[in-house]
Each structure stands twice: as structure tokens, then as C-alpha cells.
Amino acid sequence: MEKRRQDKKHRHPLVIVNIMLLFACILAVIFLVVTAKQKHFDLSIKGIQSALQQTSSEQAKTKKSTTSTSKESQQTSSASHASKTKTTWTKQTDPVKVPILMYHAIHVMDASESASANLIVDPTTFESHIKRLVDEGYYFLSPEEAYRALTKNELPAKKVVWLTFDDGNEDFYTIAYPIMKKYGVKATNNVITGFVQEGRNSNLTIDQMLEMKANGMSFQSHTVNHPDLSTKSADSQASEMSEAKSFLDEKLSQDTIAIAYPSGRYNSDTLTQAASSYKLAVTTNEGIGEASDGLLSLDRIRILPTTTADDLISTISN
Template sequence: MAYRFFYSSNRQTSEHNFFEAKKEQSTDKKAKKKENDKNTWKKYDDEIKFPILMYHHISEVVDGNTLFVPQKEFEEQMQSLHDAGYYTLSPEEAYRVLTKNEKPAEKIVWVTLDDGYVDNMKNAKPILDKLNMKATINIIFNMKDGVDKMTDDMLQQINKDKLISLESHTMDHIDMQYAAPDVAKYQLEASKKGLDELLQQDTSVICYPSGRYNDSTPELAKNAGYKLGITTNPGLASASNGLFTLNRVRVAYGNDAQSFMNLINQGQ
């Protein structure tokens, strides 16, 4: 399949204005980040379970596509989490929760957005910034710069913001359930290497395309250097899921604040 890559002067101007506005907020964000880091971690006897939220587009719904959540709904949902006292996790913090059975707050949640759409930056990020909430965006490496996807420059800029983490969604978004071992190995290793080099980081999370995997996928992911793997298996995440087969809570459009919180509490 071929992908059309294109740029426009309007898009470049929009990107410039976006990043200039963010520079003015950098001092305030650093102060907020320091405040957010003061949380005291507490160890628990019972296994910790928590929701990993799954989003895709944060934009007006197109043709009933459930991958779209309107910006207004997303803002209401994040505000509901904020008001209810939820602490949003980074990938590193999620790993600590799962491996040490510790929490930085009584209520925790991990917000993830799949595919790396431009609307994540333009529509979701300002809301997260306003509420000082963290989120993880999962990038399909070979689809960067494509239609509706963030560019390399956008990814490098957004990665400087400590509230946003960028992780892997493989190279080409192939179905890992049916991928031959050598193909799966390439998809996992090459996407991690690409993001590591582009963003100067140690990419630690693999988000399986469509959430699917087979019996060999978790071991391949571990050998590729990832620490966590996230799926579309419904329910709350916990260490008993397996570190490379973590459940997520799918968020579709049409959830008001109350139904969203019910979804969070039930985990499905």
C-alpha cells in the first residue's frame, strides 16, 4: 500500500504558531511537573488493578467511526478524571506499578492514544496541558508524515514535553497475530530502533496493532527491548495480565462524564 506524503504552507504556519505558543508555557509546565513528581509511592498487599484508556482520533466523528472521540467529550472525560483525583501515569510509572505493586496515588489511570494523529497534538494536548495530565501516544513508524499523522518535527517537539510520552505501534501496523516470526521480529525491533534514534530515548512500550498478538509475540517484544505490551483485551490492567499482554479500556464516542466514569470503574 502506498501512502501520500504532503505538506502545505498552512500546515507549516499552524505548526509554527502551535510551538511558539507552547514556549510561553514551558516555565509554568516545569513547575507543574515538579509538583506532580512529589507524590509519595505506597506499596499494597493486594494486586493493583487500574484502567489503561485507549483512544485514537480526538476530533469530530466521521461517518460513525468509533475511533473518533470529539474534543469536547475528551475534555469532559479528562476533567472528570482530574476532579475525581486520578493520577495519570507515564510508561515508566506504569511499569513501576506493575512490577513493584506500588502506587503514587489512590486512583491511577494510564491514558493512551494510538496511531499518532495530528489531532492528538492539536486537540488533545492542550487539554492535557491545562489539567497537567500525562498521556502516551503510540506511533506507527513508517506512517509518520502521512495523511493526518504527525511529522518527525512534530514528534521531536512534542517529545520535549514531559507530560507526553511517545511509544511504538510497530513499523507498519500489521496484524501481529498472523505475522511470521521474522516479520514480527522486524516490526518490533525496527520500530523501537527508529523511535530511539529519532527521539533519543529508550522506547519501552509496544502497542500491538488492533491489540492482536500470538503466543510468541510477548517473548519477541521482550527480546526486542520493550518492558510492557498493551492490547485491546478488555478490562483493568494488572500484573496478572502479563507485562506484555496488558488489558485496556476502549473509549468510543458518546460517553458523557457519568457513563465515562462508569466505564473507568468497571474496566469494560
């Protein structure tokens, strides 16, 4: 009894152990099967993952190259933007005012030139004007920009100025131009086309004009023969103005848009005839240019040999 009981006692734990072993075996088999499946799954996942990684890295490469392309295109567009429009034009609430300075010759006056002394500005004085305008932050307009400012009532900068020279003297090339180039500013010279055609001494040549034009200078009209337009017939005025334009358009490959009336003289016929060839005309009437002057009779500020940089700034800043 005792033994049986003992056996019974012993058998019971053995059964449990066997069952546990069986469970362990089943679990092991399940584990192995699952692990094998998992391994296979893992392998397939790895395969998919690596395939995906490859695809995504390729996509990334493509994206990268797209990004660099778009960056490059951005750079290109910003570069072309910069070269086309360096500045932002801002609409103005008050009518735009364009100080149009009038110079003629820039050189050291010879005693023999006393009769035209008022038209000659010393190079040192001229440089002091340019330096001061640059220091004060003035933007130097081209004729096209002056036209835009006056017709659209917008400005490329807070302070603007349009430098004009009349008569196409050679010293514009030999003296004024190097000074303006030094400061990186631009100006307009109104040339007498008949004098250019004749190859008159001390007058600008086409080659000089082309060279300066490539560096920002502009050449506009001052008629063919520099007559007093107010004393001429309407037809004569028309040919003086239109022939000068045709000459400059052809020789300088441009659309000449502006004229300076010789000695600032004009009449009602002049205004009518100028309209068929030009968009802008400047006079010698003293004042700051405004659209209300009429685009074909704009005021200018005469620069005298005695005009100091202070005089200039106080005149144009009012």
C-alpha cells in the same frame, strides 16, 4: 587622782580611736591594693571577655553562614526532590490495578468517516473525560510509572489512570494535546513509525512529538507498518517491533519501553518477540490492566464516542 583618773578615762578612748584609725588605714590600703588588683583583673577579664566575644561572634557568623549554607542545601535538595519525585509511592497490599484508556482520534467527525466512527471522540467529550478525571483526583501515569506500578506493586496516588492513544494521528497534536496541557495531564501515543518516516499526512511528525515530549507526553511503539501481527512469521513480527523501537529510540532520544499491538492482535510468537524489545505491551482486550494479565498482554478500556464522563468513572473505579 581625779585628773589621772580622768586622763586614764580619756586615754582609753583615744587609744581605741587610734587603733580604729590604724585598722581603717590598713583596711584602706588593703582595699586600694585589692581594688587595683581587681581593676587589673577586671581589665584582663574584660580583655579576655572581648577576645572571647570576638571569637564567639566570629563563630556565630561562621555558624550563621553554615546554617544558611545548610538551609540552602536543604532548599536545593527539596527542590531537586520535588522535581525528581513529586509524589510518594506507596506499596499496596492488593495487586495494583491500572486502568489503561484507549483512544484513537480526537476531532469532530466528518460524515465521510462513518466507517471509523468508533475510533473518533469529539473534543468536547474528550475534555469532559479529562476534566472529570482531574476533578476526581486521578494521577496520570507515564509508561515508566505504569511499569513501576505493575512490577513493584506500588502507586503514586490512590487513583491512577494511563491514557493511551493509538496510531499517532495529527489531531493528537492539534486538538488533544492543548486540552491535556490545559489540565496539566500526560498521555502516551503509540505511533506507527513507518507512517512517521514517510511523512504521511494527518500523522504526527518528529518535531511535534519532540515538542510534546518536552511537556510530559510520551511516544511509544505501534510497529512500523501496523500489520496484524498474529498472521505474521515470528521473524517478521520481530523486525516490525524492534525496528519501530530503534526508530523511536533514535529520533526521540529515549528508551522506548512499550508497544500497542496493531488492532490488538497477537499470538504466542508476538509475546516472545515483544519481550526482546519491550517491557510493556497493551492489547485491545477489554479490562483493567493488572500484572496478572502478563506485562506483554495488558487489558485496556476502549473509549467510544458515546462514552460519557460518568461511564468512564464508573468503569475505572470498579
